[in-house]
Amino acid sequence: MLIVEHLVKDYDTRQGRRRVLKDVSFELKPGQHLGILGRNGAGKSTLIRLLSGAERPTSGRIQRRMRISWPLAFGGAFHPHLTGLDNLKFICRIYGIDYKPLIPFVEDFTELGVYFREPVQHYSYGMMTRLAFALSMAIEFDCFLIDEAMVAGDIRFHERCYYELFVKRKDRAFVLVTHDHGPISAECDSVCVLNEGQLQPFKDVEAGLTWYSSMMLENALTYEAQPLGTLKPGALSIRDRVHE
Amino acid sequence: MRTELKAFLGSLAQQRRVVWALILRELITRFGRDNLGVLWVVGEPMLFTLGVATFWTATGLTHSVNIPIVAFAVTGYSSVLMWRNAASHCSSAVEANKNLLHHRGVKVLDTIIARMALEVCGATCSFIVLSLFFIYIGWMPVPDDLLLVIAGWLMLAWFGASLALLVGAAVAFSQVVERLWWPTAYLLFPASGAAFMVDWLPSKLRPYVLYLPMVHGIEMLRQGYFGSIVKTHYDIGYMATCCLILSLSGFFVVREASRRVEL
Numbered sequence: 187m188l189i190v191e192h193l194v195k196d197y198d199t200r201q202g203r204r205r206v207l208k209d210v211s212f213e214l215k216p217g218q219h220l221g222i223l224g225r226n227g228a229g230k231s232t233l234i235r236l237l238s239g240a241e242r243p244t245s246g247r248i249q250r251r252m253r254i255s256w257p258l259a260f261g262g263a264f265h266p267h268l269t270g271l272d273n274l275k276f277i278c279r280i281y282g283i284d285y286k287p288l289i290p291f292v293e294d295f296t297e298l299g300v301y302f303r304e305p306v307q308h309y310s311y312g313m314m315t316r317l318a319f320a321l322s323m324a325i326e327f328d329c330f331l332i333d334e335a336m337v338a339g340d341i342r343f344h345e346r347c348y349y350e351l352f353v354k355r356k357d358r359a360f361v362l363v364t365h366d367h368g369p370i371s372a373e374c375d376s377v378c379v380l381n382e383g384q385l386q387p388f389k390d391v392e393a394g395l396t397w398y399s400s401m402m403l404e405n406a407l408t409y410e411a412q413p414l415g416t417l418k419p420g421a422l423s424i425r426d427r428v429h430e
Numbered sequence: 431m432r433t434e435l436k437a438f439l440g441s442l443a444q445q446r447r448v449v450w451a452l453i454l455r456e457l458i459t460r461f462g463r464d465n466l467g468v469l470w471v472v473g474e475p476m477l478f479t480l481g482v483a484t485f486w487t488a489t490g491l492t493h494s495v496n497i498p499i500v501a502f503a504v505t506g507y508s509s510v511l512m513w514r515n516a517a518s519h520c521s522s523a524v525e526a527n528k529n530l531l532h533h534r535g536v537k538v539l540d541t542i543i544a545r546m547a548l549e550v551c552g553a554t555c556s557f558i559v560l561s562l563f564f565i566y567i568g569w570m571p572v573p574d575d576l577l578l579v580i581a582g583w584l585m586l587a588w589f590g591a592s593l594a595l596l597v598g599a600a601v602a603f604s605q606v607v608e609r610l611w612w613p614t615a616y617l618l619f620p621a622s623g624a625a626f627m628v629d630w631l632p633s634k635l636r637p638y639v640l641y642l643p644m645v646h647g648i649e650m651l652r653q654g655y656f657g658s659i660v661k662t663h664y665d666i667g668y669m670a671t672c673c674l675i676l677s678l679s680g681f682f683v684v685r686e687a688s689r690r691v692e693l
Contacts, residue, residue, distance in 0.1 A: 197692065235693055240531040242689045254534065262529040262693075267459045279451035280535050282444070 188214040188237075188254065188329060188359070193246035195232055206232045207243075208383035214359050216252060216328060221374030221391070222363045223398045225405075228380045230363035234333050237361065252328035252359065258351075260333075261318035266307035270298055270317050273306065274324065281325050288324045295320040295346065316343060323350050327358065334364035367395055448535050452527070452544035471548065475511045475556035482507045486625070497627075497656060501570040505655055506624035508557040509648045513590040513622075514615050516549035520598030521608045528691055538688040539681075542598035546591050554587065574657025582651030585666065588673045589643055595680030602687035623648040628663040636663060643672035 193210040196203050206229045214220055224230045234257050235241045237248065256263075264273055274292055278285035293302055296316040301309065309317070322330070330351065351360075352373055362369060363380075370377055370391065377394035379386045381401065388394035461470040483503035520542050527541040564570035573579045600607040623645035628636055639645055640663060649664035 235532075238532045239534045240528075240693055241691065250534075256532040256534070260532055263532060265455065265459045267462065268455070272455075272458060276451055276455050277533070279454070280448055280533050282447050 187216070187249070187251040188361075189247075189249040189251070190214075190237070191247045191249075193233075193236060193248070194244045195229075195236060195241070196244045206383055207236075210246070210380075210383075210385045212378060212385060212387065214329065214361065216359055217357055218359050218376065219374045220359075220361050221370035221377045221394075222361060222380055222385070223365065223367075223370060223377060223394065224363065224380035225365055225402070228365075229383055230365075230380055231333060233380065234331050234361075234363055237331055253326070255322060255325070255327040255330045258322045258330055258332045259315055259319040259347075260322075261314045264306045264314065264318070267305050269305055270296065270302040270309075273317065274321060277321050277325065283325065292317075292320045292324055295323070295350070312340070312343070319343075319347055319350075329359040329361070330355070332360055332362045334362060334366065334369060367398070371395060444535050445537075445540060448537070448540045449544050449547065452530075452536075452540060453548055456544060456548055471552040472555040472559060475508070475515065475553050476560055478511060479504055479507045479556060479560055497660065498569070498571055500564055501655060502652075504557070504560050504564065504570065505651050506648060508553060508560070509586050509644065509651060510619060510622060510624045511556070512550065512553040512586045513593055513644050514619070515553060516546050516590040516594035517597040517611065518615060519545045519549050520594040521601045521611050523598045524602040524687070524691065528693055531691065531693070538599070538602060538691060539684050542595055542684065545598070546594040549594070550587050550591055553590070554583070557583070571656075573655045575654045578654030579651055580654075581666075582647055582649075582654055585650060585669055585673070586644065586647035589647055589669065589676070592673050592676035592680055596676055596683060599680055599683040599687045602691055603683060618642070621645075627652065627660060629661045640665070640668075643669045643676075 190210060190212050193207055194205065195207040196205050198204075210233065212220070222230060222233065232241075236243050237254065238256050239248075239250075239254075268276070270292070271289070274288065275285045278288065296302065296313070298309075298313055298317065301313060306314065306317070332351075362374060364370065374391055377388055377391045379388070379394055379398050379401070386397075388397065457468050457471065461467050466473055483500055486503045487499045523541045523545045524538055527536070530536045530541070531538070561570060561573075565572055597607065597611055601611070621639060621642060623639070623642070628639060628645060628649055631639060646664040646666065646669040649662040650666065650669075652660055653662040653664070
């Protein structure tokens with residue numbers, strides 16, 4: 187179980203305190219696949235940082251009664267001078283497991299070849315993402331935190347991620363945050379929408395997606411309804427896309 | 431009670447694991463694998479101490495002729511490295527490692543402890559290696575009272591570690607501390623007792639210098655090293671009290687800082 191109760195998160199900005207999450211509560215059962223939809227800036231990544239434990243909530247409580255992963259494919263913890271192998275060793279040391287049996291999997295998944303033993307500073311963005319994802323899969327968790335924006339790559343990489351995560355580990359729980367319908371309708375069995383710092387639950391995925399669409403449409407229309415002077419090019423194309 | 435003890439031991443094992451992982455990571459990223467690699471942990475403070483020892487010997491800094499100048503420089507500068515390097519490296523510990531906080535086991539405290547431990551070990555090894563080397567070639571006498579040397583050194587290590595903890599955590603609280611730390615460290619150096627013995631000072635000045643905890647440590651160290659040929663002024667109780675206050679406030683600030691860290 188992952189139980190989140192009345193989570194509030196404030197950040198100090200130059201304009202004073204800003205409340206990013208207002209009162210977020212939810213429960214995640216083992217094996218449950220929860221999708222959280224939200225626009226850019228809705229607080230999705232903040233929520234992920236709180237769930238992973240990287241930051242503490244201003245108030246509220248998170249009870250972790252299962253092993254929660256770090257944000258999937260998060261590569262920010264790589265040190266440029268460390269090799270891919272060093273990073274694997276480091277992660278394994280932290281979690282107290284032996285790294286040797288994991289080398290074949292990581293080498294195979296990342297397809298880094300000789301670069302696996304080269305410093306990460308020489309990696310391309312794609313190589314870095316593949317390594318980050320492989321390390322996330324190397325440690326066993328009951329619940330994965332997935333920020334969809336982090337997992338970028340080519341089709342082949344996506345297919346392999348999909349297989350590792352949603353086929354091989356489909357019995358695990360996960361929290362998937364995204365601004366996009368696609369992955370939610372395909373993979374999630376429940377959905378919430380994060381809007382203006384509040385989390386709105388829905389009784390089924392369909393209802394959530396419909397509500398989110400209409401909210402986005404409304405936003406696009408209000409944007410268009412502004413006086414012409416303030417309208418920037420591109421606003422119309424947003425509307426067109428929503429109508430399609 | 432049993433389960434609480436078990437949970438505590440579990441956390442302790444986890445912390446030990448994380449700190450060790452951080453130390454290894456720090457070693458590789460700071461010193462690399464090329465040339466001497468990890469040996470630089472000892473090599474860096476050794477070069478510093480050697481340089482200062484040479485300089486002091488050349489300028490004839492010691493007032494009293496009966497103190498061997500090399501031993502004076504080694505005991506003095508090693509002690510400075512102990513408190514200054516630990517705190518200086520810990521001042522950036524949280525900032526450099528905060529992305530690691532995504533891993534549940536890694537705590538703010540661990541990032542500071544790792545760097546602190548590395549510096550304390552480095553300074554200690556450098557002190558031992560230099561002492562042995564100079565004793566071997568005959569430039570330095572054998573310590574008069576080895577136990578007192580060890581006790582003085584441990585006190586300095588405690589002071590260095592607790593100062594590092596406080597500085598490291600306070601920086602995570604506010605970056606201003608880091609700005610203030612560097613000039614403070616710079617200004618404290620001449621007053622820290624590394625380049626003088628308290629007994630050389632005018633008696634009016636002594637009480638003020640003795641407010642600085644590290645002065646007591648260095649005096650104690652030198653008492654152990656030179657024995658009856660020097661007259662020293664130190665109060666181990668005063669130094670221990672200072673270290674205890676620093677340690678406790680350090681732990682308190684770490685706890686508060688952990689709540690405030692933002693990625």
